[in-house]
Amino acid sequence: MNVSESFDEIIQYSHFWNWAPDWQVVKEIYEIFPESYSVLSPFAFSYLEELIRSITSEYGRDIYDDNGAPKKRRVGIRLLHLAIDENKQKSHELISLLEELKRYFSTSRSTDVGDNRNSVLHGYMHPRFWSAESFEKLIFDISRLSKFSGF
Numbered sequence: 001m002n003v004s005e006s007f008d009e010i011i012q013y014s015h016f017w018n019w020a021p022d023w024q025v026v027k028e029i030y031e032i033f034p035e036s037y038s039v040l041s042p043f044a045f046s047y048l049e050e051l052i053r054s055i056t057s058e059y060g061r062d063i064y065d066d067n068g069a070p071k072k073r074r075v076g077i078r079l080l081h082l083a084i085d086e087n088k089q090k091s092h093e094l095i096s097l098l099e100e101l102k103r104y105f106s107t108s109r110s111t112d113v114g115d116n117r118n119s120v121l122h123g124y125m126h127p128r129f130w131s132a133e134s135f136e137k138l139i140f141d142i143s144r145l146s147k148f149s150g151f
Helices: 003-013 020-032 034-053 076-086 092-105 117-121 132-146
Strands: none
Touching: 003 020, 003 132, 020 034, 034 076, 034 092, 034 132, 076 092, 092 132
């Protein structure tokens, strides 16, 4: 699957009102300006996290502790672990893919090249060190996960 087909797969399964129009714009920008990956990577990582959240019990509802106080939502690797735990009985393919996606949630190091969520979303590495290959791999992985979305 090429990157254009990956974008189409993402758009097909994304939330029609909340995400699909934005993904169409991302696709158009990337096709016209392939060097725009450094601007588009944070969006893609934010979407990956929302996509993972959509297959968990945390999607679409507020969560409260035993005292009725709002709880913080799980993010990053904690969210990924929740998705794995809650979907163990549903699909071996989904669990295998979620396990593969752990590489995007590893702790950032100075040698990272922008191919994980932490270095991108937390600004640990300047975008000039990211690569088109890392971005396209992320898009491909998001497209693979898309058919499992809970939107």
